[in-house]
Amino acid sequence: MPAQSPAGRVALWRGRSGRVSAFADRCPHRGMRLSHGFVRGETLSCIYHGWGYAQAGNCVRIPAHPALTPPETVRVATQHVEDGGGIIWISAGEPTGGPPRFEGLAPVRSMTVEAGIVALEEATGTSIAGGLLDYTNADTSVRLLLAPESPARTLMHVLIDEDSNPDERITASRAAEALRRAAEHIERGGTGR
Amino acid sequence: MTRNAMMDEWYPVGLVSQLDAHGRSTALMGEPIEVKRGDDGTATVARSDGRHLPVCIRYGHVWSSLGDPQKPLFAIPEADQPGRRLVDVGVVRVRCSPLRAVENFLDIAHFPFVHTDILGSEPHTEVQNYKVEIREDEDEVWATQVRFYQPQAAKSAEGGITTEYMYRVPAPTCSILYKTCPPRPGEWDVITLFVQPLAEDLCDVWPWMALFDDETPMTDLIHFQQTIFVQDRSILENQIPGLLPLDPGMEIPTRADLTSVAYRRWLKRHGYTYGAQLVAQ
Known part of the structure; x- marks a missing residue:
């Protein structure tokens, strides 16, 4: 799937073993987006000509020339990925430590909001603290992990208490949708709540 | 700034069969144009300021140019x-x-x-060696002895066959494909790609065919080609950079890409750079 990082667009994929990798979203052969590709085993293949790349980013297969061992120079840039507490983290450079942990919280869903962080803060009436934004709607409280994709677009990961039951998760999901609508209204020039 | 060499080329701007007095508003290399049937029944192509452009009727299409074409439209003898x-x-x-x-x-x-189970299928992915040349007399790019295994090469093909192809590039945005003709061994089916450059990053693609096939309904022939081109579109709209890189370094070709390598070289040699990127980023 496509994802955004400070280093540009990435193709995020999970091999059969469960390991997650992040590649620059461009096949070096003909420039096709690798996020359109397909995964077989531990290889991501480009949808255009089927060139296959291992998790380290090196090309392992060029179907037009099955007998050819691809040169080491054919490779895609990779980014460091960690799977922590149900959240996938990408590091643009060399990470100095592991990703943040949010004890006691579990992820519900992620959604794209066509609004910046300022509009989201205005919609919640609170500010980011400890890396998370709190939002309460009626009796439901969710905590939001925000990844800016552009000044007016944010990828919002919705977290709730890990002991929540399925009904509470559905309610939290709907609360997050309400927040998205409110933030997008503010971003378009509307007033806060 | 030097004059773009592509200005003086012919480009398809519409189908003759759809020409009417009402006209079709379209564009050529960023210039809005109007294509219609004039009072005397002939096709006219005019810019928004009313100035008339050169017109040529050939291969089912109306052709025009923003510049002053120095030679007639390329020949496709098989068309006749x-x-x-x-x-x-x-x-x-x-x-x-x-x-x-x-x-x-x-x-x-x-x-x-991209055309899985139609024009190709795994594990038949190998591209065997073929010949590529820039023919100096005709000033065209040619690829010959191209062979590929195809599950369903044409609407008239039953089952898989190894298809032989020849490719020809007679103009910067036009290509002609000659392909094994299942019902008529010894002849070639002709499939063309005529591309109308609307802008450097936007085009109308007009495929056209001259086939030996008396059996297949016209609708099926059209659907088959449209299916193929719509599959190609999912690729073409997702390549980075959007413009074709003519300098080496941005992309990595292999032996299978020799036609593309020759095409890029030929474009660069002629200064056919509308839609191209010259400096690697």
């Missing part, structure tokens, strides 16, 4: 051969460089992945 069915496939709008659209047409290695 008796017994062929001439197929106006229609138009596919693609958000890509017109040059990228042609390059994709010249490529066979993508068949198993």
Whole structure:
């Protein structure tokens, strides 16, 4: 799937073993987006000509020339990925430590909001603290992990208490949708709540 | 700034069969144009300021140019051969460089992945060696002895066959494909790709065919080609950069890409750079 990082667009994929990798979203052969590709085993293949790349980013297969061992120079840039507490983290450079942990919280869903962080803060009436934004709607409280994709677009990961039951998760999901609508209204020039 | 060499080329701007007095508003290299049937029944192409542009009627299409074409439109002798069915496939709008659209047409290695179970299928992915040349007399790019295994090479093909191809690039945004003709061994089916450059990153693709096939309904022939080109569109609208890189370094070709390498070299040599990127980023 496509994802955004400070280093540009990435193709995020999970091999059969469960390991997650992040590649620059461009096949070096003909420039096709690798996020359109397909995964077989531990290889991501480009949808255009089927060139296959291992998790380290090196090309392992060029179907037009099955007998050819691809040169080491054919490779895609990779980014460091960690799977922590149900959240996938990408590091643009060399990470100095592991990703943040949010004890006691579990992820519900992620959604794209066509609004910046300022509009989201205005919609919640609170500010980011400890890396998370709190939002309460009626009796439901969710905590939001925000990844800016552009000044007016944010990828919002919705977290709730890990002991929540399925009904509470559905309610939290709907609360997050309400927040998205409110933030997008503010971003378009509307007033806060 | 030097004059763009592509200005003086002929480009398709509409189907003759759809020409009417009402006209079709379209564009050529960023210039709005109007294509219609004039009072005397002939096709006219005019810019928005009313100035008339050169017109040529050939291969089912109306052709025009923003500049002053120095030579007639390229010849396709097979178009006049008796017994062929001439197929106006229609138009596919693609958000890509017109040059990228042609390059994709010249490529066979993508068949198993983009046109799966139609023009190619795994594990038959190998591209055998073929010949590529820039023919100096005709000033055209040619690829010959191209062979590829195809599950369903044409609407008239039953089951898989190894198909032989020849490719020809007679103009910067036009290519002609000659392909094994299942019902008529010894003859070639002709499939063309005529690309109208609307902008550097936007084009209308007008495929056209001259086939030996008296059996298949016209609708099926058109659907078959449109299916193929719509599959290609999903690729063409997702290549980075959008413009075709003419300098080496940005992309990595292999032996299977020799036609593309020759096409890029030929474009660069002539200064055919509308839709191209010259400096690697």
